[in-house]
Amino acid sequence: MTDTGLGSLATAAAIVAPRGHGTWQRLLRHRSFVIGFSVILLLMLAAVLAPLLSPVDPSAMRVRFRFRPPSSTFWFGSDMFGRDVFTRVLYGAQISLFVGFAVCVVSGLCSAIIGVIAAQFRGLDGAIMRLMDALMSFPAILLALGIAAALGPRVSSVIIALTVAYIPAGVRIVRAAALTVREMDFVQAAQVSGASSLRIVMRHILPNCLSPLLVHLTFIFAYAMLAEAALSFLGVGIQPPIASWGNIIAEGRDYATEAWWVMLFPGIAISVAALSLNLLGDALGDMLDPRLKGGD
């Protein structure tokens, strides 16, 4: 789970995929897209509607009900303080998905900007890319661990730490795409028509670099969620009593032999979310890669 998604560099080939009215329809015919997309949507819905789905307070301790196995009252069982694991997994989804989404958006924006700057201003390219190489030389989770530990255990520091850890891969993807796109005839055609450099970057180069980045970001979403779980598990992430999938597992670890359910259900939640995001990413990769696209 510390892989930084270099595999999706291959999708840089998806540069300049013709995007038309048919893309959405084609996506809806793609089975893994539909599955991935609906599961993620369901999880997000469950996270948002958590207070409605479970009337119990996720932090309410009822010592009398410690370590109850899954039953009709406690769907996912209860933990060492008698808290309802189902409720905690629902509320944990809020944090985990929010962290994943935030990292995905912020690192996406930063990668796009830095990547295009590196590609467009050749003088800065060397400095920027060496910095990215330096960041990349740390395993992402280790770098994130260090930053999160330095910033203190807060949701915001987890997001910052993971964003920094995942920016380099995104920058490489955008830069590679932008270097290809800027040599294309339509960029020269835009210059010929008198467009300014900024306009050319914003309107012609950047939009054509977005499809490989988009594919990459679905994987980043999944990695960030997993990494948040790992950081929380290690104790530098989200702090109890706030529930996140990672710290529910961390708290359940000590009682794994007596109460397996405390770890199992958030674990399943993480796996399902990561799997569906990967399905989504693969489907987007297929769709945006012009070589694999049938018809049209």
Place this chain on the structure above:
Amino acid sequence: MIAPLLAIRNLTVQFRVDSGWVTAVDDVSLDVVAGDCVGIVGESGSGKSVTALSILQLHERATTRMPSGSILYQGQDLLRAPGSTMRRIRGSEIAMIFQDPMSSLNPVLTIADQVSETLRQHQGLTGVAARKRVVELLGLVRIPDAARRADDYPHRLSGGMRQRVMIAMAIACKPRLLIADEPTTALDVTIQAQILELLRDLRKELSMSVMLISHDLGVIAEFAQRVIVMYAGRVVEDAPMAQLFRRPVHPYTMGLIAAVPKLDSDASRLTTIPGRIPAPQEVIPGCRFSPRCALVEDGCLHEQPSMQMVSDHQSARCPPRILALGEHHG
């Protein structure tokens, strides 16, 4: 004589390669008179496109040495014009269309978006007004069902249609000069004829000058009033169309004319000029065409020939031929 719209004088452009500098365009001078069509003909690598890009100052900054000479557009030297002036001139005064219409359109923008880009840039047109003008322009370049096509993405259009869109973008602000760099090379022959006809009509309607770059003398012959023949970065002959075909002076021009396939001949092999164009870094002491020339003389191997007037409107870079022709007529 009226001042030409565009006057290129002694333009030299050099590129950096691993081994130093190579000269892609060497001492090129040419005039484009307002309303005229000038054809530039030559093999790949003869410096035609580099000359065109130099007019718009669009060569890669990092690898090009500041071109020497001058490019006077309506009296202003474009080589020394500031960036803001160049941006204003590009698209509104001088427009350009390219060889490959398949890659000259941005795949993520609709046709209307791309065409209106120039209008927004130079005329401040946006919204409904811009769209109206776009549809008008698409009609002008004879795209059927223009209102619907405007909302299409480029991948839905054929090569010929895309080239029409490129032309629509180019003429959007009624430029005085249109540079067409091999506009029909990537298209099949029937579409080629249509595009050329369209360009010819638009030139008249908009009374603009056209600089047509091609390696196909046939295309130039249909279109241009004046022809400039380039070889290995240099102008070797400059003559009015009819005169060039009637009495070509430079042996390279003669070779090019002989190489145009004729429908009425039975020859099973096409006529060619033996050899190939020298690489830019190759050092040839005398005339650059001498290794391939059928009429080569001793003097050609040592001395760089200069452009000389043959008659009032024709000049060529081949002193031995000019001398021979002179004696013949005299």
